[in-house]
Amino acid sequence: MVDLSIIIVNWNTRDFLAQCLDSIYQSKNEAVIELIVVDNASSDGSPDLVHERFPQVRLIQNQTNVGFARANNQGILQSLGRYILLLNSDTLVRPGALQCLLEFMDNNYEAGAASARLLNADGSLQYSCSPAPTLTSEFLRMFHLPGIRPDGYYSMDEWNLYQPRSVDILLGACMLIRREALDQVGLLDEQYFMYSEEVDLCSRLQSAGWKLYWIPTAEVVHFGGQSTRQVSADMFMRLYESKVRYIRKNYGRIHALAYKLLLMISSLVRIMLVPFVWLEDSQHRRTHLDKAMNYQRLLMKLPYL
Numbered sequence: 001m002v003d004l005s006i007i008i009v010n011w012n013t014r015d016f017l018a019q020c021l022d023s024i025y026q027s028k029n030e031a032v033i034e035l036i037v038v039d040n041a042s043s044d045g046s047p048d049l050v051h052e053r054f055p056q057v058r059l060i061q062n063q064t065n066v067g068f069a070r071a072n073n074q075g076i077l078q079s080l081g082r083y084i085l086l087l088n089s090d091t092l093v094r095p096g097a098l099q100c101l102l103e104f105m106d107n108n109y110e111a112g113a114a115s116a117r118l119l120n121a122d123g124s125l126q127y128s129c130s131p132a133p134t135l136t137s138e139f140l141r142m143f144h145l146p147g148i149r150p151d152g153y154y155s156m157d158e159w160n161l162y163q164p165r166s167v168d169i170l171l172g173a174c175m176l177i178r179r180e181a182l183d184q185v186g187l188l189d190e191q192y193f194m195y196s197e198e199v200d201l202c203s204r205l206q207s208a209g210w211k212l213y214w215i216p217t218a219e220v221v222h223f224g225g226q227s228t229r230q231v232s233a234d235m236f237m238r239l240y241e242s243k244v245r246y247i248r249k250n251y252g253r254i255h256a257l258a259y260k261l262l263l264m265i266s267s268l269v270r271i272m273l274v275p276f277v278w279l280e281d282s283q284h285r286r287t288h289l290d291k292a293m294n295y296q297r298l299l300m301k302l303p304y305l
Contacts, residue, residue: 001082006024006033006036006087007079007086009037009089010046010089011040011041012046016223017046021050021054030099031098033098034058034081036058036059036078037060038072039060040062040067060075067192068172081179084176085098085101085177087173088173090222090224091223092220093220094219094220097218098218100215100218101176104215110211112181113170113210113213115128116218116220117220118174118220118221125156126222127151129153129154129156130169131152132202135259138243138259163216164213167214169199169202170198173222181210184210185208188200192245194238194242195238196243197242200246233294236294237297240305241305244260244263266295271292271296277289
């Protein structure tokens, strides 16, 4: 009997993947674990690393980058565990974290999924849980208005670090899912190439009556964006493609049209503010010019989303 199947999707993060796998094997837990790495056609030698240093890991090698959702589903379909952990390759599992998550799930049958407390590389809190996205929350987020963080996550700074907390959405970087719950609601929606696939899954779990929890006593370091920053402009487009798809799927076509209108207004505002970036220092100017270019591309593609 396998207690836990850990699915790690990798794309050109060889060194981070090695650290991640090492941390799992050193995490000191009593569970029976299987590890499955799904490699999305990496060109950095990641498959060779797994073959040579971690022969006990089951490796699935894709000939092309099939996306995050589909790759995770490939691993899930070959897994045997009572629980499935979707884990990013750019993470470090701290000792006891896996055992802590498993014990919580075993003792709380209403929990369909749970996540560890994610930390930045310097040990500071990483925001990793969010309310379910709506048109209102997206409006507040995009225009930096009070009531919601610009990244859409809960303000978690004052949350109790010893008390599990029920939340709406868990970050897909570290999500432990009960197999029974996953069997009930289905796999990740492969229409999402990247982003929002975990939002969609969490929404389906809650609609089916399962609860989702943030477990702060389980700690995982998440370096964040190690794959996506390699193609940041493409990932910006993927982000909003997925957001539009999520709104359309969960709220309907009218809401999706309203959201696209909101994106158009937000993009135009940011593009109109471009002349002011020349008053900034060179580093901030470059960052804001790159963002403006991304919004310009989004504006041109909006009619086709």
